[in-house]
Amino acid sequence: MSTPVLAPAQLLYTPEEAAKVLRFGRSTVYELMAAGELKYVKRGRSRRIRWDVLEAYANSLELLPN
Secondary structure, three states, X not given: OOOOOOOOOOOEEOHXXXXXXXXXXXXXXXXXXXXXXOOOEEEOOEEEEEHHXXXXXXXXXXXXXX
């Protein structure tokens, strides 16, 4: 059985929206962005995180054994 692939609801997310998607705190997302662990685009004063970046970051997280 194959895993269903969910299409993103939107392509670009604000840091606050990204935090909700990742289920992290807002400040954690800003820290990840500042550390270069979560890539983002910047236009003027706005920062946005692409869906594929969020997905790649989540997939890169190490799973811990039970």
